[in-house]
Amino acid sequence: MSQAAVSVRCPGKTNLELKVGPRRSDWGDRHLLDTTYCAVGIYDTVTVALKSPGRGFSLDIRGDHLGDLGQGQADMGSNLAVQALFALAQAGGREPDASIRIDKRIPVGAGLAGGSADAAGVLLALNILWRLDWPHERLEEVAAGLGADVPFCLRGGILRGRDYGQTLEPAAPGPHLLGPSMAAGGSGHLLVGAYLDELGTADVYTAFDTMGGNPEDDNDLQRAACNLHPRSRQAIELALRAGAERAFVSGSGPSVVALLPDLATARRIRNTWAESCAVDRIIAADAPAWPELSYTVSSDPVEGGQDHAGRREEPMGVPGPGGPALGTGRTPSVAPLVNPIA
Ligand SMILES: C[C@@](CO)(OP(=O)(O)O)[C@H](O)COP(=O)(O)OP(=O)(O)OC[C@H]1O[C@@H](n2ccc(N)nc2=O)[C@H](O)[C@@H]1O
């Protein structure tokens, strides 16, 4: 028996700018935000396949750096990928009988929206497997209920996020935000300094309420994140001293992003971060990035998303508006800096 599955390469995200306003009780006490999201080429791969009716769901997470996801007692039901399955099942009138496999590479609890990326991957995959064929705008309504970053993670690229981050519109960040080389149309090479430590997003926002942000920082959460995780401040200072065009905490942190003018600078930053032990992992990535879907038909598949010899994989484009039509092949590697919303 052949089984269809959809795999989505889901990029993580950083915030080239993050301005934080007051909390809003009508948004569950979340802060008002004005942010410039940028998807980065560190990918989780989410593979979803439908299961026979009544078989329920399964979740299989693999990777070397799973943070609190790797602990035995990690509650599968609270995983954002599973929450996305149930949210779309309810919105689309389907039964949540599906297997989800996540091959994680996005550091967990890092400010890189790994959970949001996985949730977006599940929504994109089920939109195809359940033949909903909803446009992004309709998927974004479900996504916004899962987390502020999930609507952006459906699209990728570089977009402005307002309200609590879920309202998206085109962004045209200048050299100040992208760094001159990326703004000049170069493919944005960047380094991410990641940590075994995690920072709770709620803790960082609470610390922000107390101490505010530094006016000279583009990320209002940076001061709070560095106060909670001083190694991040050290990594930023070392990267700037080594020639980074910009270096900043990614979202709620603790990971640090350094924008690079050239490969020589990349080498200098790698060396200084490694020698100083300012970070635990160094990940090179390009930006911006976009979700990449592939449709796999496996014969005699094995439950739980195991790889199988009889696989035939067809790359697809970014589904719906804002990207190539389905089946036109992978998204462009260097796409326009502004990812238009159609
Ligand atoms: C900070 C950002 C920047 O893009 O992402 P990360 O860097 O963590 O990935 C986002 O605002 C993360 O938004 P979201 O993904 O919805 O945060 P959650 O983890 O669901 O929220 C945890 C808690 O953080 C606080 N929170 C979250 C968002 C917001 N705009 N204001 C808040 O005050 C709330 O107390 C919330 O209960």
Ligand SMILES: Nc1ncnc2c1ncn2[C@@H]1O[C@H](COP(=O)(O)OP(=O)(O)O)[C@@H](O)[C@H]1O
């Ligand atoms: N699929 C998932 N991937 C990563 N984290 C997840 C996932 N599902 C739930 N989580 C929870 O969300 C928390 C924040 O994860 P993540 O999105 O990686 O970080 P951040 O919100 O800092 O960008 C994690 O500590 C984890 O407990």
